[in-house]
Amino acid sequence: MPNRLSGVLAPVVTPFKRDLSPDAARYVGHCKWLLANGCRGLAVFGTNSEANSLSVDERMTLLETLVQGGVPAEKLMPGTGTCALTDSVRLTAHAVSLGCAGVLMLPPFYYKGVSDDGLFRSFAEVIERVADSRLRLYLYHIPPVSQVPITLALIERLLARYPGTVAGVKDSSGDWTNTKAMLDAFAKQGFDVFAGSEVFLLENMRNGGKGCITATGNINPAAINQVFERWQTSEADALQKGITATRNVMQKYPMMAALKAVIAHWGRDPEWATVRPPLVELAPEQKKSLVAELAARDFDMPGLGPTLAAALA
Amino acid sequence: MPNRLSGVLAPVVTPFKRDLSPDAARYVGHCKWLLANGCRGLAVFGTNSEANSLSVDERMTLLETLVQGGVPAEKLMPGTGTCALTDSVRLTAHAVSLGCAGVLMLPPFYYKGVSDDGLFRSFAEVIERVADSRLRLYLYHIPPVSQVPITLALIERLLARYPGTVAGVKDSSGDWTNTKAMLDAFAKQGFDVFAGSEVFLLENMRNGGKGCITATGNINPAAINQVFERWQTSEADALQKGITATRNVMQKYPMMAALKAVIAHWGRDPEWATVRPPLVELAPEQKKSLVAELAARDFDMPGLGPTLAAALA
Numbered sequence: 001m002p003n004r005l006s007g008v009l010a011p012v013v014t015p016f017k018r019d020l021s022p023d024a025a026r027y028v029g030h031c032k033w034l035l036a037n038g039c040r041g042l043a044v045f046g047t048n049s050e051a052n053s054l055s056v057d058e059r060m061t062l063l064e065t066l067v068q069g070g071v072p073a074e075k076l077m078p079g080t081g082t083c084a085l086t087d088s089v090r091l092t093a094h095a096v097s098l099g100c101a102g103v104l105m106l107p108p109f110y111y112k113g114v115s116d117d118g119l120f121r122s123f124a125e126v127i128e129r130v131a132d133s134r135l136r137l138y139l140y141h142i143p144p145v146s147q148v149p150i151t152l153a154l155i156e157r158l159l160a161r162y163p164g165t166v167a168g169v170k171d172s173s174g175d176w177t178n179t180k181a182m183l184d185a186f187a188k189q190g191f192d193v194f195a196g197s198e199v200f201l202l203e204n205m206r207n208g209g210k211g212c213i214t215a216t217g218n219i220n221p222a223a224i225n226q227v228f229e230r231w232q233t234s235e236a237d238a239l240q241k242g243i244t245a246t247r248n249v250m251q252k253y254p255m256m257a258a259l260k261a262v263i264a265h266w267g268r269d270p271e272w273a274t275v276r277p278p279l280v281e282l283a284p285e286q287k288k289s290l291v292a293e294l295a296a297r298d299f300d301m302p303g304l305g306p307t308l309a310a311a312l313a
Numbered sequence: 314m315p316n317r318l319s320g321v322l323a324p325v326v327t328p329f330k331r332d333l334s335p336d337a338a339r340y341v342g343h344c345k346w347l348l349a350n351g352c353r354g355l356a357v358f359g360t361n362s363e364a365n366s367l368s369v370d371e372r373m374t375l376l377e378t379l380v381q382g383g384v385p386a387e388k389l390m391p392g393t394g395t396c397a398l399t400d401s402v403r404l405t406a407h408a409v410s411l412g413c414a415g416v417l418m419l420p421p422f423y424y425k426g427v428s429d430d431g432l433f434r435s436f437a438e439v440i441e442r443v444a445d446s447r448l449r450l451y452l453y454h455i456p457p458v459s460q461v462p463i464t465l466a467l468i469e470r471l472l473a474r475y476p477g478t479v480a481g482v483k484d485s486s487g488d489w490t491n492t493k494a495m496l497d498a499f500a501k502q503g504f505d506v507f508a509g510s511e512v513f514l515l516e517n518m519r520n521g522g523k524g525c526i527t528a529t530g531n532i533n534p535a536a537i538n539q540v541f542e543r544w545q546t547s548e549a550d551a552l553q554k555g556i557t558a559t560r561n562v563m564q565k566y567p568m569m570a571a572l573k574a575v576i577a578h579w580g581r582d583p584e585w586a587t588v589r590p591p592l593v594e595l596a597p598e599q600k601k602s603l604v605a606e607l608a609a610r611d612f613d614m615p616g617l618g619p620t621l622a623a624a625l626a
Binding site: 112115 | 367368398421424
């Protein structure tokens with residue numbers, strides 16, 4: 001069984017061709033660049049991956065492409081939670097069969113105001129149907145988008161029923177108080193808490209967390225990894241300040257389109273900017289000011305252009 | 314090409330077996346009962362159908378089962394809007410190929426705060442990719458659940474670009490002011506406005522609307538159809554009062570579980586009560602009080618038991 005993941009994970013942005021079909025070559029290239037530049041794992045098919053704009057078959061094909069392309073399955077934590085029980089089971093079983101380190105699971109997110117009983121039953125049905133002791137399930141708490149929260153009471157029930165299988169959480173609530181409550185309640189039981197943004201990385205590490213799964217891990221993995229590696233040193237606060245400042249630049253723009261615009265610019269590959277509806281690309285003036293703001297901070301993505309070019313060759 | 318649908322449409326509840334797989338026989342039986350008892354169309358795979366808890370393949374199989382089972386395709390308006398462009402295209406093309414009267418399309422609903430540009434592009438991509446003049450697309454505005462609204466400005470753009478194809482809307486905002494604004498702006502252009510609840514049926518008809526697509530159409534279609542058929546008569550207000558009162562009983566309970574509990578009770582078929590996670594069945598005391606409240610109103614579903622029994626035979 002793969003070791004538990006820790007450190008900085010990127011919810012890998014999914015490249016599309018101009019016809020909006022997934023672009024396997026650019027995808028493998030970007031994943032390899034991330035692993036070579038500070039990411040210790042790849043939370044593919046996350047929110048910032050536009051995963052919810054992909055069909056189940058598209059996700060499965062891309063995941064197989066990654067593994068066949070040389071991205072180690074033990075570095076992968078694919079998102080497998082969907083609205084439909086049968087889809088979540090299919091994606092999760094597939095990820096486990098490929099040897100992925102874990103899966104990051106959204107609750108079913110169409111119906112709102114559902115009970116903890118119903119959510120417990122959802123996760124339990126997936127676990128029981130996948131029926132594989134290799135499964136490591138990370139709960140995905142992102143109420144600003146899913147609108148369906150994962151409460152402390154639900155985590156407690158799932159941990160009690162499925163210890164070992166329920167492995168942790170990504171907390172994208174944006175609310176440190178909530179992350180801290182998860183850490184205080186469950187971290188000592190081997191429940192791995194990942195902050196949903198590097199803004200909370202240092203605090204998360206100081207309170208028993210395992211790292212962060214963060215959108216900007218797609219573009220700034222080396223600097224974020226520095227905070228992870230040096231969190232116990234005297235440099236930690238200064239390093240944290242730096243990555244928070246870069247994050248604050250990115251947050252002025254629509255995140256997914258901005259990430260892709262940055263990769264397109266620093267990778268010298270305009271096609272990377274393509275997003276699938278309902279998203280739209282940055283307007284030219286947005287792109288210009290984003291690049292200028294990052295350049296002013298000496299931002300760089302060293303080696304990205306050659307890595308992408310090699311993947312496309 | 315089928316005639317445009319009007320009148321009372323039910324978002325048909327989807328029966329599940331005890332193992333949570335879709336139950337084709339009960340499904341066909343219920344659809345036939347609805348068409349024989351006041352529904353002029355069936356908005357299968359709506360919110361109250363638990364459609365978002367079904368995979369794309371499950372939906373396609375069920376739709377084929379209905380048509381093969383003798384439910385006329387020209388009565389069907391399946392829901393085909395999903396989070397993923399490719400899924401929405403696949404479901405829509407499939408529905409058109411079967412001869413369905415129309416499709417009811419949710420916007421992609423995972424990503425929140427998306428722009429009208431992005432939503433326009435989403436619907437436009439589906440229409441362009443399906444590329445079939447038989448397509449009649451009804452927009453599904455249900456912000457309390459989808460959290461992604463369909464604005465008047467978006468409708469105006471879509472109608473201007475795809476006249477004839479963009480055929481109407483179901484307004485489940487629960488806000489009559491919004492329904493009225495849609496009627497005033499677009500009804501005269503052949504844009505068919507369906508209220509999302511029978512509570513607004515009479516007002517909708519008096520202002521140029523075409524009917525309603527309503528959860529409680531699953532259990533009370535005959536009475537709701539009376540309001541549709543007699544909306545220009547002196548009885549209309551009294552009839553409306555009656556169906557609103559029944560609706561108000563139902564709204565005290567979780568709607569989908571309550572609809573299934575009512576069918577299970579009046580159809581004498583306990584298995585009908587099954588819901589898929591993340592929903593949960595009514596608690597026994599909820600079911601008891603719901604049945605008592607409806608019985609006190611002389612509620613009935615005449616012929617349901619025999620119709621279901623015949624379907625299962």
